[in-house]
Amino acid sequence: MKGRIPEPVYYGDYLKLNELLGAQSPKSKDYGKEEHEETLFIIVHQVYELWFKQIIHDFGSVVQIFNKNSVEESELGTVVSRLERIIKIQGILLEQLDVMETMTPMDFLEFRDLLVPASGFQSAQFREIEIRMGLGTGNRIAVDREYFLGRLNEDDRKRLENVEKDPSLLQLLEKWLERVPFTQENNFDFWKEFEAVVTEMMDQEQDIIKNNSATLPEQQMKAQLANLVSTRDTFQSLLSSDSHDQMIKEGQRKLSQKATLNALFILLYRDEPILTQPYKLLQLLMDIDQGFTTWRYRHALMAHRLLGTKIGTGGSSGHMYLKRAADNNRVYTDIFNLSTFLIPRSKLPILPVEVKKKLNFYFSENLS
Template sequence: MQPPTIHYADYLQLDKILNAQQPESSKPGHQPAHDEMLFIIIHQTYELWFKQMLFETDAVLDTMRKPALNDNSAELQTAVHRLKRIAAILKVLVQQIDIIETMTPMDFLDFRDMLRPASGFQSWQFKILEAKLGLRFEQRHGKEYYTSQLRPAEIVLIKEAENTTSVITLLNTWLERMPFITDPYLWINYQPVAAGNQPPEFFKDYAYIYKNSLAEGEKNNSVFFDQVFFDEPINTHRQLTAKACRNALFIMLYRGYPMLELPFQLLETLLEIDNQLGNWRHRHINMVQRMIGTRIGTGGSTGAGYLKGALDTHSIFKEIAQLNSFLTDRKKLPLLPGELTAKLGYSF
C-alpha cells in the first residue's frame, strides 16, 4: 500500500498555529492595538522554544541517569550535542528581544491593561526547565510567590520537576566516578612535586603548586581552595562534592588529551547555558525598564526588580564556573605518568 500523502500545512498543523493569535484589543468594545499581534507571536514562539529545550533536557536526563553511562560510546557525545542545542536556542531567545524592542512603550500601553493578570511570570514551562537543569527551590528569588499566579495543574508539574533528579545532580555523579583518578596502576610512576604528600597525591601536589602561584592579594584563595576541593559540603547550598570538583578541575587542566575533550565540552556547554540564561535575563531587565520603568508587572511581580533578583541568584552551574579561579599556568602542571597519558590518548 502507498503511504498516505502528507501535506505541509497538515503536518505542521498550521490551521491551529495560525489561528492561535486572538488579540484582546481586537475583541468588541476595544480599540485595536497593532503591536499586540507581535507581542502574542513573540511569546508563543518563546513557549515553543521552551518546549523544545525541555524535550532536549529530558533526553539528556534519560542518558545521564543510566546506571552506567558509557563514556566510550556515542551516549556522552549525544548528550553534549543536545546541550549545545539548548545553548543555541537560548541565543535565539536573546536575539528575539531585538524584535520586541521595535515596539515602543506607548505601543505597549495601547493594550497592556487588557493583559492583566496574564504575565510571562506565569510561564510554567520555563520554571520546569530551570528545575530540571538544577535550580533548587531554596535558590529561587521570590520563592514565596513564584507559583502564586499559576494554575494548580501547573504547580503540580513544577513540583514534580523539582523532585526529580536534575542535570547538575547527575553531573555530580558522573564526575565522581571518573576512572582515571581512582586506578592506582595508572599512578604508580607518578613523581610528586612536593615531598610528604598523602593521597590523593596529585591533588595535594596541585594545591601546593597553585597556592605558591598566588599573588599577595590572592592569599584568601588558598583557604577557599581547601574548602572546595578537600572539605565535603556540610550545607545544602552546594551541589558538587569535593571529589566531583577535583575531577572537574582535572578535566579542565588536562583537556588537551583526547579522552578529556568531550568531558570538557560537557562542562563548557553547561557554563554556556548558564551564560545565555543570564544574557536573556539581562536583556529582559533592560526591555522591561524601557517599556514600563519601575511599574509592577501585569502578573503582580515587581517587574524589573524581580528580574534583577533572579539574575543575581538563578545561576545553576556557578560551582563549575568558580573552578576557573583555581587554574594555573599549564607550564607548571604536574607531569602525568606514562601509564595515564596512554589511557588519555588514542589507542591503536
C-alpha cells in the same frame, strides 16, 4: 515504517496551521478596539513558547542519557550535539527581544492593563527548563520562591511539582562526575600531588612578595600577604571535605567535593584525548547557563525600557526583580568557579604511565 505505504500529506494539515495560525486572539479586540501591536506581543510570546518546547525536548533526552549508571562515549557525542543546538536556539531567543522592542512603551500601554494578572511568571515551560537544569524551588531566594509557585494555576503547579521529583541535569552531572576515574590509582593520589604543587606555588609567591620589601610600602605588602592567605584558604576549602561540605550547607557550592574535584581534573587535563568530550560538556553547560543569564539581563533591560519603574503585571517590582533573578538564578556556578583553581600547564603534576595510558586512545595496527 516497514510495510506501511506512506499516505500523501498536506503541508497545512501536517503542521496543524489552522490551529497554530488561529491561536492569536488579541484581548483588545474583545474590548471593542483591536490594538495593532498586540498581535506582535502574542506572536513573540508564542514563538518563545515553541522554542521552549524544543529546548525541553532536547534537554529531556540529555537528562535521559545521563540518568543511567554509565554513559557511553558515543552517547556523550549526542549530548554534546543536543546541547549545542540549545545554545543556537538561545541565540534566537536573545535576538527576538529586538523584535519585541519595536513596540513602543505607549503602544504597550494601550492594552497592557487588559492582561493583568497574566505574566511571564506563569510560563510553566520556562520554569520547567530551570528545574530540569537544576534550579529547584529550594535553590531560589525566598521572594522568588513565592512568585515561583504562587502565580501558577493548579494544573501547572502540580505538573511542575512532578517535574521537580525527577533528577535534574545538575544532580545527574554530579553522579557522572563522581564516577570519573583516574585520580586515585594504586599508590597515586592526584590530589596530594596537586596540593603539593599549589603549596609550592603559594610559598614561592610569598617569597617574591617578601623579597620585594625594599620597593613595596609596608601597607601594600601586608595587603598582598593577606590576599595570599585568602587564596590558600580558598584552595583548602576545595581540598578539605569538611570545608567543602560546609560551603554546600551555606549554599555557596552545589556539587559534592568528589564531583567538583573530578570536574577540575577534566579542566586541567582537557588536552588528554579521553577528556575532550567531558571538557566540551562542561563548556556547553556553562554556555547554556550564560545564555539564559544573558537573556534574563536583556529581558530586564527591555522591561525597564517598556515599563520604566512600574511594577509588572504579575505584581513584582518589575525590572528590579528581573535583574535580581538574573543575578541569583544561575545553575552551573560551581563549574564557572573552577577557574579559581586552575594552575599553569607547566606546573601540572606528571601523571603515572598507567593513568596516562588510560587517558589516551591507542590505535593498534594489529587488530586481530
